[in-house]
Amino acid sequence: MLDLARANSIWPMTFGLACCAIEMMSTAMSRFDLDRFGAGVFRATPRQADLMIVTGTVTRKMAPVLTRLYEQMPSPKWVIAMGNCAISGGPFVFEGQYNVIEGVDLLVPVDVYVPGCPPRPEGLLEGFLKLEEKITGKRRFPGPDSRW
Amino acid sequence: MVEKIKAELGAALGGVEIRETEYRERGYHLSCEASPGELLKAARFFDECGFYLAAIVCVDYREYLELVYIFANHSALCKTKVTLKLDPAKPAAPTLSAIFDCAYWHEREIREFYGVLFDGHPNLTYLFLHEGIDAYPLRKEQVLLADEDKKALGAFRPEEGEDTFFVNLGPQHPSTHGVLRVVLKMDGEYIQSAEPVLGYLHRMHEKMAENRSYLQFLPNPSRMDYLGAMSFNLGHVTAVERLCGIAVPDRANCVRVIATELNRISSHLLWLGAYLADLGALTPFLFVFDDREQINDVLEAVTGSRLTYCYFRFGGLYNDVDEAFIAGTKAFIERMRGRFGLYEKLVGGNVIFINRTRGIGVIEKERARKYAVSGPVLRGAGIAMDMRKAEPCAAYSEMDFDIPVGTRGDALDMYRVRVREMGTALDIIEQALARLPDGPVMAEKVPKKLKPPKGDLYHTVETPRGELGIYIVSDESDRPYRMKWRVPSFSNLMIFPELARGNLLADAVAILGSLDLVIPEIDR
Ligand code: SF4
Numbered sequence: 090m091l092d093l094a095r096a097n098s099i100w101p102m103t104f105g106l107a108c109c110a111i112e113m114m115s116t117a118m119s120r121f122d123l124d125r126f127g128a129g130v131f132r133a134t135p136r137q138a139d140l141m142i143v144t145g146t147v148t149r150k151m152a153p154v155l156t157r158l159y160e161q162m163p164s165p166k167w168v169i170a171m172g173n174c175a176i177s178g179g180p181f182v183f184e185g186q187y188n189v190i191e192g193v194d195l196l197v198p199v200d201v202y203v204p205g206c207p208p209r210p211e212g213l214l215e216g217f218l219k220l221e222e223k224i225t226g227k228r229r230f231p232g233p234d235s236r237w
Numbered sequence: 238m239v240e241k242i243k244a245e246l247g248a249a250l251g252g253v254e255i256r257e258t259e260y261r262e263r264g265y266h267l268s269c270e271a272s273p274g275e276l277l278k279a280a281r282f283f284d285e286c287g288f289y290l291a292a293i294v295c296v297d298y299r300e301y302l303e304l305v306y307i308f309a310n311h312s313a314l315c316k317t318k319v320t321l322k323l324d325p326a327k328p329a330a331p332t333l334s335a336i337f338d339c340a341y342w343h344e345r346e347i348r349e350f351y352g353v354l355f356d357g358h359p360n361l362t363y364l365f366l367h368e369g370i371d372a373y374p375l376r377k378e379q380v381l382l383a384d385e386d387k388k389a390l391g392a393f394r395p396e397e398g399e400d401t402f403f404v405n406l407g408p409q410h411p412s413t414h415g416v417l418r419v420v421l422k423m424d425g426e427y428i429q430s431a432e433p434v435l436g437y438l439h440r441m442h443e444k445m446a447e448n449r450s451y452l453q454f455l456p457n458p459s460r461m462d463y464l465g466a467m468s469f470n471l472g473h474v475t476a477v478e479r480l481c482g483i484a485v486p487d488r489a490n491c492v493r494v495i496a497t498e499l500n501r502i503s504s505h506l507l508w509l510g511a512y513l514a515d516l517g518a519l520t521p522f523l524f525v526f527d528d529r530e531q532i533n534d535v536l537e538a539v540t541g542s543r544l545t546y547c548y549f550r551f552g553g554l555y556n557d558v559d560e561a562f563i564a565g566t567k568a569f570i571e572r573m574r575g576r577f578g579l580y581e582k583l584v585g586g587n588v589i590f591i592n593r594t595r596g597i598g599v600i601e602k603e604r605a606r607k608y609a610v611s612g613p614v615l616r617g618a619g620i621a622m623d624m625r626k627a628e629p630c631a632a633y634s635e636m637d638f639d640i641p642v643g644t645r646g647d648a649l650d651m652y653r654v655r656v657r658e659m660g661t662a663l664d665i666i667e668q669a670l671a672r673l674p675d676g677p678v679m680a681e682k683v684p685k686k687l688k689p690p691k692g693d694l695y696h697t698v699e700t701p702r703g704e705l706g707i708y709i710v711s712d713e714s715d716r717p718y719r720m721k722w723r724v725p726s727f728s729n730l731m732i733f734p735e736l737a738r739g740n741l742l743a744d745a746v747a748i749l750g751s752l753d754l755v756i757p758e759i760d761r
Contacts, residue, residue: 106416106438107440107463107757108460108544108757111463111464111507111544112543112544114526115529115543118522118523118526118527119524119526119530146438146757148436148437148438148439149367150436150439151437151438180456180457180460181445183445183448183449184448185444185448186441187370187374187441187444188366188439188440188441207545
């Protein structure tokens with residue numbers, strides 16, 4: 090019961106880092122309307138948020154800030170890694186690189202990965218559905234056909 | 238103009254050889270090599286003539302380091318490159334920050350990435366890099382940090398005075414549009430000084446450019462400035478085409494203009510929404526995203542992406558536009574024209590908005606020049622300078638449009654300039670659609686491996702945020718020897734500490750928003 094309530098009112102924290110943040114905004118805005126899933130209440134403080142969507146590249150300078158914010162969130166808390174940068178460093182991994190964290194899962198536990206550069210808003214929505222599934226154990230809609 | 242400057246500069250420096258260069262190939266008209274003393278003389282000379290310092294670039298040639306200063310003018314097209322050779326073992330140069338304010342930050346950047354010491358610089362602390370760094374990243378050979386530099390890395394420790402305290406704006410703050418951190422020294426509600434701290438999104442684009450071929454670097458520029466991705470893409474491909482001497486078919490040039498202008502509108506729209514959200518009005522955000530989605534639909538159909546476009550290729554386009562694109566663009570123009578009235582009612586004529594933005598963050602012409610700001614910020618200050626007119630690339634030279642300028646240079650003017658610019662962008666798109674010629678969209682025989690001839694190039698384009706300058710040094714291999722991005726937001730941010738001083742905290746947020754910053758572009 091509690092899980093159901095949680096899953097239907099995920100409050101994400103605005104954690105826009107780079108390009109992907111714009112797609113996160115698109116998701117929340119007019120056309121894609123994240124509010125349909127009760128997740129449109131973006132909070133600017135970690136203390137009121139359940140979910141951190143890491144949208145963009147995490148640099149070494151940013152890393153301590155990110156972990157601090159994560160620790161400030163009250164439990165239960167979840168993390169979505171949005172975009173290739175947050176998943177693995179994305180296009181900015183090369184030999185001799187000196188400034189990018191190759192995946193935010195090195196810093197905080199990640200629940201859902203949404204790949205893309207940037208992922209489409211539909212992708213992020215699917216990420217939200219996956220997270221709901223993880224919380225409640227049930228899927229809200231039948232998922233896309235996974236024959237391939 | 239060029240002749241005159243050549244003669245006068247020659248007289249001012251006395252005995253230094255000033256060469257005229259082929260502007261079409263190099264992007265600058267004059268070049269000369271100076272000693273430290275002569276550099277200062279040259280800078281003073283250009284300052285008196287009303288030039289601005291467009292960029293400072295450092296290039297590591299292994300035997301020596303070279304500092305490249307590009308001076309340019311707002312009223313006439315005349316660019317000069319002044320170079321200064323440094324000893325790589327102990328690089329030191331005089332600072333220009335007393336003459337041109339913008340040098341203050343450029344020099345700090347060079348210090349971090351190359352280890353050049355600037356004599357007389359007031360504050361050579363680190364701007365971008367994290368504390369764990371142990372070498373100068375952009376040097377060709379590994380050079381470890383000197384001990385005093387290690388100290389400088391963590392040197393930024395704000396000191397509280399008796400009646401002052403510090404407020405940290407960012408690095409993760411909704412109104413900084415990304416991850417900019419500004420340390421504000423407050424006296425009550427008033428700001429005593431503001432100190433931006435950068436580098437929270439430094440993604441090593443310039444280092445990557447040296448590590449991969451021109452073609453492999455294609456996706457990167459659009460990740461630098463994701464809102465004006467098309468303009469950055471355009472800048473990159475036109476710069477490389479200019480370096481290699483590739484001619485682009487007319488149709489491709491026309492489509493480039495259309496796509497870039499569509500992207501400019503979507504960038505300005507997002508700025509509008511985000512700026513008003515900063516000021517506390519959340520409704521326009523929903524409206525602008527509605528319009529943006531229309532643009533995204535049109536562009537996505539031909540480019541394949543919604544945000545980080547990589548549509549232009551060396552020699553042309555990724556694919557041709559079709560009837561649906563043209564019809565969609567026309568429909569969008571129609572729709573957008575009708576929306577301006579709505580925005581005017583909702584925002585432009587709104588008393589709260591006017592009272593919050595009028596008279597704050599005033600930029601005078603002289604100050605705009607010293608800080609080398611560009612784009613709508615410069616035009617808001619009343620200087621009609623647009624790279625689309627001054628140095629047209631693609632098919633911009635055939636377009637007829639005027640440059641909207643402001644009168645007072647305050648935040649309200651920046652708003653008006655941007656909104657009117659959306660209108661001119663629509664005009665440009667209409668003209669380009671009307672004269673869209675048939676034909677191929679890709680030049681023939683563009684080699685897979687581009688190997689531009691030896692030499693350098695300073696190429697500029699107008700992005701939604703201002704003058705983007707790309708300085709490329711080619712050594713005839715298939716990867717650039719050095720590629721420096723002179724990004725507009727970087728210069729526009731520099732002026733912020735001056736504008737914020739003495740203002741209320743809430744006004745500082747309004748000023749910061751009016752500059753329209755994209756942080757990954759500043760940090761690169
Ligand atoms: S994944 Fe791509 S779009 Fe997202 S932040 Fe990284 S580079 Fe930008």
